[in-house]
Structures are given as structure tokens and as C-alpha cells.
Amino acid sequence: MRTKNTIIFSLISTFFLIFLVSIWKILATLQGLDIKSLNLEIIFIFGFLTSLAHLGINDKIKTIYKSIIFSLIFVFFDGYLMQKLPLWYNIGVFLILYFYTSKINKYNYESLKEEHSTQVILFDFLTLFGILFFSFVILFPFYMMLVTSFKTQIALLVNPLDFSINFGQDLKDLFKSYFVIFKSYKFGKYILTSTIVSVGTVIITLLFAIPAAYAVARLNFFGKTFLSTSILIIYMFPAIVLVIPLYTIFSQLGLRNSIEGLLIVYTATTLPVAIYMLQGYFKSIPKELEEAAILDKLSWFGIITKIIIPLSIPAISSVALYVFMIAWNEFLFSLMFLDNPNSFTLSRAIQYLSGDAETPRQYLMAGSVIVTLPVLFIFVYFEKYLVSGLTAGSVKG
Amino acid sequence: MNDTLANTEKKTAYILTLPAVFLVFAIILFPIFANVWISFKQVELKDIRIPEPRAKKIVKSISDEPSKIKILYKLRNSSLLQEIRDVSFRDKFPKNFEIEKLDPRCDFKKYTLKCDFGDWPAKYRENFQVVFETIDGSQIDKEKLKSKKPKLDGTSDNILLNTNFTLKNFKKVLFENEFLDLFLTTFYYTFFGTIGSIVFGILTAQMVNQKFYGRTFMRSVLLFPYVAPVVALAYTWELLLDPNSGTLNSLLLNYQIIETPINLLGQKYIQINILGFDFKLRLALTTVIMFEIWRYFPLAFLFILARLQAIPKELYEAADVDGASPFQKFFNITLPQITAVISILFMIRFIWNFNKFEDVFLLTGGASGTRTLPINVYQQGFAISDIGMGSAVSMVIVILLLMFMFFYFKLLGKRVDEN
Numbered sequence: 001m002r003t004k005n006t007i008i009f010s011l012i013s014t015f016f017l018i019f020l021v022s023i024w025k026i027l028a029t030l031q032g033l034d035i036k037s038l039n040l041e042i043i044f045i046f047g048f049l050t051s052l053a054h055l056g057i058n059d060k061i062k063t064i065y066k067s068i069i070f071s072l073i074f075v076f077f078d079g080y081l082m083q084k085l086p087l088w089y090n091i092g093v094f095l096i097l098y099f100y101t102s103k104i105n106k107y108n109y110e111s112l113k114e115e116h117s118t119q120v121i122l123f124d125f126l127t128l129f130g131i132l133f134f135s136f137v138i139l140f141p142f143y144m145m146l147v148t149s150f151k152t153q154i155a156l157l158v159n160p161l162d163f164s165i166n167f168g169q170d171l172k173d174l175f176k177s178y179f180v181i182f183k184s185y186k187f188g189k190y191i192l193t194s195t196i197v198s199v200g201t202v203i204i205t206l207l208f209a210i211p212a213a214y215a216v217a218r219l220n221f222f223g224k225t226f227l228s229t230s231i232l233i234i235y236m237f238p239a240i241v242l243v244i245p246l247y248t249i250f251s252q253l254g255l256r257n258s259i260e261g262l263l264i265v266y267t268a269t270t271l272p273v274a275i276y277m278l279q280g281y282f283k284s285i286p287k288e289l290e291e292a293a294i295l296d297k298l299s300w301f302g303i304i305t306k307i308i309i310p311l312s313i314p315a316i317s318s319v320a321l322y323v324f325m326i327a328w329n330e331f332l333f334s335l336m337f338l339d340n341p342n343s344f345t346l347s348r349a350i351q352y353l354s355g356d357a358e359t360p361r362q363y364l365m366a367g368s369v370i371v372t373l374p375v376l377f378i379f380v381y382f383e384k385y386l387v388s389g390l391t392a393g394s395v396k397g
Numbered sequence: 398m399n400d401t402l403a404n405t406e407k408k409t410a411y412i413l414t415l416p417a418v419f420l421v422f423a424i425i426l427f428p429i430f431a432n433v434w435i436s437f438k439q440v441e442l443k444d445i446r447i448p449e450p451r452a453k454k455i456v457k458s459i460s461d462e463p464s465k466i467k468i469l470y471k472l473r474n475s476s477l478l479q480e481i482r483d484v485s486f487r488d489k490f491p492k493n494f495e496i497e498k499l500d501p502r503c504d505f506k507k508y509t510l511k512c513d514f515g516d517w518p519a520k521y522r523e524n525f526q527v528v529f530e531t532i533d534g535s536q537i538d539k540e541k542l543k544s545k546k547p548k549l550d551g552t553s554d555n556i557l558l559n560t561n562f563t564l565k566n567f568k569k570v571l572f573e574n575e576f577l578d579l580f581l582t583t584f585y586y587t588f589f590g591t592i593g594s595i596v597f598g599i600l601t602a603q604m605v606n607q608k609f610y611g612r613t614f615m616r617s618v619l620l621f622p623y624v625a626p627v628v629a630l631a632y633t634w635e636l637l638l639d640p641n642s643g644t645l646n647s648l649l650l651n652y653q654i655i656e657t658p659i660n661l662l663g664q665k666y667i668q669i670n671i672l673g674f675d676f677k678l679r680l681a682l683t684t685v686i687m688f689e690i691w692r693y694f695p696l697a698f699l700f701i702l703a704r705l706q707a708i709p710k711e712l713y714e715a716a717d718v719d720g721a722s723p724f725q726k727f728f729n730i731t732l733p734q735i736t737a738v739i740s741i742l743f744m745i746r747f748i749w750n751f752n753k754f755e756d757v758f759l760l761t762g763g764a765s766g767t768r769t770l771p772i773n774v775y776q777q778g779f780a781i782s783d784i785g786m787g788s789a790v791s792m793v794i795v796i797l798l799l800m801f802m803f804f805y806f807k808l809l810g811k812r813v814d815e816n
Contacts, residue, residue, distance in 0.1 A: 026648065029648065029651060030644070030648075035651075036651065036652070036653070037652060037653070038652055115720060115722075116720075116722035116723060119722045119723045119724055120723055122723075123723045126604075127604050127607050127609070130600060130601065130604040131604060131609065131615060134601060134604075134615075134618075134619060135615070135618060137691070138618055138619065138621055138622060138691075139618060139621075140637075141630065141633045141634060141637060142621065142625075142633075144633060144636070144637060144644060145629065145633045148636065156642065157642060160642040160643065160644060160647045161644065161647050161648065161651060163644075207416075208416050208417040208420060209417060211412075211413035211414070211416070211417075212413055212414045212416070212417035212418070214413060215409070215410040215413040215414045216414070219406050219407075219409060219410040219413070220403070220406060220407070220410070221406065221407045221410035221411065222407065224410075227414065227418070234421060234425055234426075236745070236748055237425065237429070238748070238751075238752035238771075238791075238794060238795065238798065239752065239754075240752045240754050240771040240774055240791055240794065241428075241429060241432055241752070241791045241792075241794065241795055242424075242425065242428045242429070242432075243774065243775075243778070243791070244432060244435065244774070244778050244784055244787045244788045244791060245427075245428035245429070245431035245432045245435060245788070246424070246428050247778075247784075248431070248435065248440075248445045248557065248784060249428065249431065251445050251446065252445060252446075252447055252555075252557075264420070264424060265424055267420060267424075268420050268421055268423070268424030268425055269424070269425070271417050271420060271421055272421065275417060300409045300413065325624060328626065329624075329625075329626040329627065331626070331627055331628055331755045331759075332754055332755055335755075335758075336779075346626075347626055347627075347628040350628050350629070350632065351628055351759065354632055361636055364632055364636075365632070365633070365636070367629075368626075368628070368629035368630075368632055368633060369629075371626045371628065371629050372625050372626055372629045375624055375625055375626060376621065376624070376625060379617065379620070379621075379624045380617055383613075383616075383617050387616070387620075387699065
């Protein structure tokens with residue numbers, strides 16, 4: 001039992017080490033280092049021996065010394081195998097090994113004897129692995145987008161693996177792609193259009209949604225349940241079905257290629273979500289406040305503007321942020337309705353840019369960074385409001 | 398008293414909801430009906446432009462007579478296909494103008510030239526000329542004359558409004574459009590995308606539900622793919638997976654894991670050998686599904702995490718006392734607690750993935766075996782310009798989704814009964 005647990009522990013921790021070191025090597029390769037092999041076998045043997053040695057040494061040496069010794073041995077071996085790699089790479093390897101040994105320190109012969117110890121170890125390492133794996137898989141495309149936008153065409157073709165940014169160069173050269181897309185591709189105009197459409201959608205949606213949500217939350221009227229259930233059904237309805245009829249209707253009314261047309265469609269598609277989220281919040285406001293207001297002979301307009309809105313600023317702002325994000329990210333309708341470059345939104349402009357095979361990819365990525373940054377900024381900054389709203393099922397996608 | 402109060406309440410409610418209801422009706426419900434209507438018609442993209450009578454006004458001065466002016470209207474029917482009936486024409490002139498010769502179709506009264514041109518067949522063109530003279534012989538302001546535009550009116554058949562219906566579109570969708578292939582591709586895309594995003598959602602939710610340093614940061618990072626604009630993400634992936642200079646292929650080549658680059662988005666099939674058996678994997682479709690999972694697992698993650706955090710701690714404490722292993726705890730406590738969320742998620746994601754258009758469109762454009770039904774709606778409607786056909790495909794999507802929901806709820810209802 002003990003040997004079996006020891007071997008399982010060593011194997012799991014070794015795989016974790018392999019993963020850690022491989023990620024570091026990939027990142028180092030992308031900084032332009034010439035690493036031709038990940039040397040998985042060597043890391044495997046070393047990791048396995050380290051885990052066994054760790055169990056063997058146990059508490060005989062202080063943890064910190066033990067970690068440093070293991071790390072140094074590995075750095076020495078790795079440096080010998082890889083050769084001629086810069087100092088920062090080796091420091092990185094040292095830190096990873098230090099991190100790794102401090103993680104396996106939790107376990108010793110005693111803990112391996114406990115019930116379910118292998119499962120506990122597996123769960124612990126899977127969590128650690130998951131954190132690193134998902135961070136890498138998710139952040140890597142964003143990182144690539146950003147770095148590519150700072151590169152030149154030649155640099156991208158000569159070595160697609162070189163992700164290093166030369167900060168020594170002139171700022172003008174570094175941000176060249178951004179200057180170009182603003183100057184030659186009129187991105188300033190597209191940003192303006194996107195902003196007008198998104199902010200406009202937010203304002204109109206709120207103007208329509210707040211009264212409707214108030215009515216659904218508070219007033220009794222015929223068709224109320226029907227209304228609140230149909231809100232959800234409409235929310236689920238496939239947008240692709242609306243595309244052709246809306247295209248024909250808008251063509252005949254001359255609303256295609258116009259900001260007004262987009263505003264109408266975006267407002268209509270975000271309204272159900274906005275009403276749904278707002279009425280949920282309005283229901284949580286104590287009724288007594290309004291009863292007092294009715295005694296004061298306040299009209300419904302007064303109740304909404306003087307009582308409901310001031311009390312639900314957090315909910316209203318989170319709805320506003322959502323609607324903004326939906327309108328800003330929207331692509332399907334802008335693809336269908338806009339074919340005149342003068343009325344493009346950012347998303348549509350980037351898609352149009354990519355249609356030309358000649359367009360250098362760093363321009364495409366610079367455009368992508370521009371369209372992504374505001375959304376991510378809003379999201380990270382207001383994360384707390386937004387997450388609670390997301391679980392209310394608000395962003396469609 | 399009470400009655401009137403209830404009445405005012407009703408009235409207020411209708412006033413408050415009316416704008417929103419009207420807008421949603423006009424932009425969502427009405428188009429749905431319109432879609433049903435169009436799907437039974439033979440309509441092409443060029444048919445939906447309404448034919449218009451048009452006139453281009455050209456003002457010419459006559460060289461030796463400064464008090465006279467010639468005005469030429471280039472009249473035409475904008476449509477190449479349809480006639481316009483009862484075309485009427487009117488143009489206003491300054492008060493000191495007098496017409497020299499009047500066309501029999503026209504009438505000049507109150508300084509306005511009114512004409513009835515009758516019916517214009519398709520492609521109709523005419524150069525219509527009038528000469529004016531000023532009564533007082535004063536100078537004529539040509540620019541001012543030019544800036545006044547004539548008004549033309551006429552009636553024409555709107556192909557969308559007539560009542561000629563046909564089942565041709567649906568016949569074509571089901572029998573001439575590789576329907577089975579389209580349906581299967583859509584189904585694979587939807588099903589595996591949904592399952593994948595839920596599995597990753599469970600894994601990540603379980604992970605973030607643990608205590609570790611940087612947990613809130615991790616939670617926001619996990620949501621990045623979901624909140625970022627699809628255009629940016631799709632092009633980044635395209636760049637990442639590019640066979641010639643993409644990062645992924647370059648890395649794999651660099652470490653000698655592969656010998657020739659793999660075109661992950663442009664290759665329909667790839668031969669895979671597992672345990673001596675040869676498999677043909679649909680490569681581009683798999684890649685697109687991967688993108689879909691990557692982009693939408695955060696939604697599953699959020700829903701499941703919210704549920705996980707609501708599970709009472711006592712359940713786990715009791716299991717600890719009983720000496721349950723982590724896996725037993727996961728399968729016997731966690732999983733049963735999140736099945737309800739998972740079944741809702743499965744339905745939502747299935748419906749949304751089934752009609753997902755942008756992701757596939759931006760990554761492959763529907764090439765190399767990734768043509769799903771929504772992509773086909775776009776291709777039929779806008780690439781082949783057959784609006785009626787596009788509508789019919791989208792109707793088929795709705796019908797399939799309704800069938801899915803019907804069976805899903807039936808199945809769900811049965812399982813609830815059993816428990």
C-alpha cells in the first residue's frame with residue numbers, strides 16, 4: 001500500500017512538473033530562444049527522483065534548504081542540456097522548481113498513509129494544473145493579439161515564434177499599426193460609430209425598459225403573466241431567423257446602412273433581457289415607499305423618477321453595462337445591414353478589413369485590440385456587478 | 398373608489414409597457430411572421446427593391462435668349478423587372494415663369510408643372526423637355542432652379558405582398574440542398590460544443606470553488622472569452638492556427654512533434670490511427686467546435702459555480718465523517734446537486750449553438766465541412782441571393798428547435814416523475 005501510494009504520488013507530481021516546465025519552455029521559445037526540444041524524458045526522470053528524494057529526506061533538512069537544493073540541481077541539469085540560454089530563463093526554471101518543491105512539501109510518508117490519500121493528491125494537483133492550464137489557454141490568444149499588433153510584417157514572416165517586443169525602438173514604430181489603421185483605414189470614424197450605436201442603444205433601452213419593468217414588477221393588469229413569460233421566450237429566439245425578414249423590410253424602408261436601423265434592432269433585441277433583469281430588482285424594493293408616494297399624490301412618472309430610479313442605480317448601471325457590451329460586440333446584424341464603409345461599426349470594419357487578403361495581420365490585430373480593450377476594461381472594472389447579472393442569464397451568445 | 402383605482406392602475410400599466418411591447422413586436426415578432434410568409438414565396442434579392450420612378454433634372458440656358466430656359470428631365474424606371482403604374486410628376490417654379498409649349502400629358506397651374514405619365518414598363522426611359530420664359534424678362538437663377546427636385550409618384554406591385562405561394566423552397570431545402578449533411582454538421586457542432594462547454598464548465602467551477610490565492614482574478618480571466626468581441630477572437634484564433642506562419646504549427650514544428658504543418662481550419666478530414674484502426678476525423682469541424690467550447694464554457698462555469706456555492710457545507714462535513722473519498726463526494730454530493738443547472742444549461746446552449754452563425758462564419762466561412770444550417774441561411778439568402786430559400790432554411794431551424802424542445806421537456810418531465 002505504501003509503495004503504491006508513493007509511486008502514484010511521485011507520478012502525479014512529476015506530471016505536474018512536466019507541465020510547469022513545458023509551459024515555461026514554450027513561453028521562452030516565444031521570446032526568441034532557440035529551444036528545439038522540451039526534453040520531457042529528462043524532466044520526467046528528474047521529477048520522479050525529486051519526489052522520491054523528498055519523501056526520503058522528509059524533515060531531516062529544513063524545507064527552504066531542501067527546495068533550494070532541488071531547484072539548483074535541476075537548473076544545473078537543465079542548463080547543461082539546453083546550453084547557452086540567458087540568465088532570465090534559468091532564473092525562471094529555478095523559481096518554478098522552488099514553487100514545485102514547496103507544493104509537494106505538504107506531503108510526507110505520514111500523509112500518504114491516510115485514507116484516500118491518492119485521491120486527495122490527485123484533486124490537489126488537478127486544481128493546480130487546472131488553474132495554470134486554463135490561465136494559459138485563455139490568456140494566450142489575448143497575449144498573441146496584443147503582441148502581434150506591435151510587430152512588423154517582416155518580423156512576423158521571418159520568425160513567427162518571436163513574440164518579444166522591442167521596447168528600445170521609437171514609440172512611433174512600436175505603435176505603427178495603430179497609426180496606420182487610424183490614418184488609412186479610418187478607424188477613428190468606426191470607433192465613433194460603434195460608440196454612438198452602443199451608447200444610443202443603452203439610452204433607448206433604458207428609456208423603454210424601466211417603465212415596462214416597473215409595470216411588470218408592481219402593477220396588476222390583464223396580460224401580465226403572458227408578458228413576463230413571453231419576455232423569456234423572445235430572449236431565447238434565434239437571431240438568424242430575424243435576419244432575412246429584417247433585411248427585406250429595412251431594404252424597402254431605406255433603413256439599411258443607417259445608424260438608426262442598427263439602433264432599432266439592437267434596442268429591440270436587448271429589451272427583453274433588460275426588462276427581465278430590472279423587474280427582478282424592482283420587486284426587491286420595499287412597497288411601503290411607493291405607498292407613501294401615492295398618498296403624496298405622486299404620479300407614476302414621479303414614482304419612477306423620484307423613488308424607483310434613485311433606489312436601483314446599481315441594477316440600472318449593470319443593465320446599462322450589459323446592453324453596452326452586447327451592442328458593442330454585436331456582429332450578425334451589422335454584417336447584414338451595413339455594406340457601406342461609411343456606416344461601419346468596429347466589428348464590421350475589422351471583418352471588412354480581413355476580407356482583403358493583402359491586409360497585413362498586424363493591422364487586423366491592432367483593430368482587434370481596439371475593439372476588445374473597452375469591453376475587457378469595463379468587465380474587469382465592474383466585475384462584481386456584472387457577474388451577478390450574468391448568472392441572471394443576461395448575456396446572449 | 399377601489400374600482401377606479403384598479404382601472405387607473407391598468408391604464409398606467411398599459412401606457413408604461415406599450416413602447417417596449419410595440420418595439421419588440423415590430424422588430425422581433427412581426428419579422429418572424431414575415432419570415433414564414435417569405436419562406437413560401439419565390440423571392441430573390443433583386444426583387445425586394447421597390448421600383449421607383451426617377452427624374453434627373455438638367456437646366457440649360459438658351460444662348461441668344463437670356464430670358465428663356467430649357468429644362469430637361471431624364472425620366473426612368475429604376476427597376477429592370479417591374480412596371481410602375483400611374484406615374485405622376487410635379488415640379489414647382491418661380492412665380493414669374495411661363496411655360497412655352499405644354500405637353501398634352503401635363504398641366505401648368507399655380508406655378509406648378511403637373512404631369513400624368515401613365516404606366517412605365519420595366520427599364521423605361523424618356524427625355525422630357527420643357528422651355529420656360531420669364532414674364533418680366535429678368536435673369537434666371539440656374540442654381541436655384543436645379544436645387545428644386547421634382548416629385549414623382551407611382552404604384553407598383555410589391556412582390557412580397559402578392560399572394561402567390563409555393564412549396565418549392567421547402568422542397569429544395571429538404572431534397573436538393575444536401576439537407577442530411579447540413580443537419581448532421583449542425584448537430585455535431587451543437588451537440589459536442591454543448592457537451593464540451595458543460596464539461597469544462599464543471600471542471601473550472603469545481604476548481605474555482607476551491608480556496609486559492611488569486612481566486613477572484615481567476616474568475617474574471619475565465620470569463621474573458623465570453624465577454625470579448627467574437628470578431629477579435631475569431632481572427633486571433635485564425636492567426637494562431639494558420640498553417641504557414643501560425644504560432645501553433647510553428648511551435649509543433651519547432652519541437653519536432655509534427656513534420657508538416659496541419660491546416661486546422663482548412664482541411665476537411667484527417668486520418669488518425671488509434672490502436673491499428675484508421676479513423677477519419679472531421680478536422681475543421683473539430684477545430685470550430687474547440688473554438689465554440691473555448692468561447693462558451695464560461696457561461697456554464699458561472700452557472701455551475703453559483704450553484705456549487707449554494708450547496709450546504711453540512712453535506713460535505715457529514716460525508717467526511719463517513720470517510721467518503723473526494724471522488725465519492727464529487728459523484729454522490731456535487732453532481733446530483735448540479736444536475737438541474739446542467740439540464741437548463743444544456744437546453745440553453747443547445748438552442749443557441751444550433752443557430753450560432755458568427756463563429757463559424759468568421760473562422761471558416763462554412764468551408765471544409767463546417768457548413769451549418771445558419772451558415773446556409775446566409776449563403777442561400779445573400780450569396781446565392783435567393784431570399785425565399787434562405788427564409789425556408791431558417792424556418793427549418795425553428796421547426797427543428799421546437800422539436801428538440803418538445804422532446805427535451807418530455808424527457809425531463811419523465812425523469813422528474815421518476816425521482
